[in-house]
Amino acid sequence: MIFKSFLIRIKNYFIEIYLNFRGSFVATLELYQYLIGKGQSRKQITERYPDPISSKTVADLPAKSRGVLENDIEQCTGCLKCLEICPTGCFEIESEEGPTQNKTWVSIFNIDHSLCIQCELCVHVCQPRSLRFTKKFETSVLDRSQLVMRFGKGFVTHDQRQKWNSLRKLEDINFYDTE
Ligand code: SF4
Numbered sequence: 001m002i003f004k005s006f007l008i009r010i011k012n013y014f015i016e017i018y019l020n021f022r023g024s025f026v027a028t029l030e031l032y033q034y035l036i037g038k039g040q041s042r043k044q045i046t047e048r049y050p051d052p053i054s055s056k057t058v059a060d061l062p063a064k065s066r067g068v069l070e071n072d073i074e075q076c077t078g079c080l081k082c083l084e085i086c087p088t089g090c091f092e093i094e095s096e097e098g099p100t101q102n103k104t105w106v107s108i109f110n111i112d113h114s115l116c117i118q119c120e121l122c123v124h125v126c127q128p129r130s131l132r133f134t135k136k137f138e139t140s141v142l143d144r145s146q147l148v149m150r151f152g153k154g155f156v157t158h159d160q161r162q163k164w165n166s167l168r169k170l171e172d173i174n175f176y177d178t179e
């Protein structure tokens with residue numbers, strides 16, 4: 001047993017010597033190439049950005065990459081599940097009764113991308129699957145307020161409300177007619 005641990009220590013000792021020697025050798029080689037001017041002939045891999053010729057495009061991104069979060073407001077039910085689960089408070093949502101029964105009108109739906117950590121929790125709890133990550137990743141702005149994306153439909157107007165009320169009354173009549 002003692003002999004076995006002794007052998008392991010000897011082995012680790014030589015591995016360490018080898019790794020140190022290899023690191024020094026590579027560093028010396030690179031320094032040598034730099035000193036004789038050959039270092040500059042090595043292939044340049046740094047890409048200019050933005051550069052339409054050499055830069056990566058959206059198609060080059062990994063399939064599961066998470067860019068800017070978007071909401072398809074027509075599918076959104078205003079259930080607030082995304083707002084409740086978001087750990088960083090990205091959402092501001094306001095909704096009210098919609099044009100027909102069981103239909104919600106989402107008047108305000110703001111996502112503050114300056115707070116988003118792309119954890120995807122909101123996407124998983126969204127039952128109508130209206131939330132999704134896009135591949136948009138260029139979000140540089142001069143003012144943080146520009147990172148708030150607005151998807152809401154806007155507040156219900158007086159005319160809309162009147163129209164919806166009569167629509168609901170009609171629905172009620174039809175409902176009782178079919179009873
Ligand atoms: S979880 Fe989905 S449906 Fe519910 S409010 Fe958020 S985006 Fe809308």
Ligand code: SF4
Pocket residue numbers: 069085086087088089090091115116117118119120121122123
């Ligand atoms: S991805 Fe995470 S941090 Fe971003 S909005 Fe959704 S829950 Fe919030």
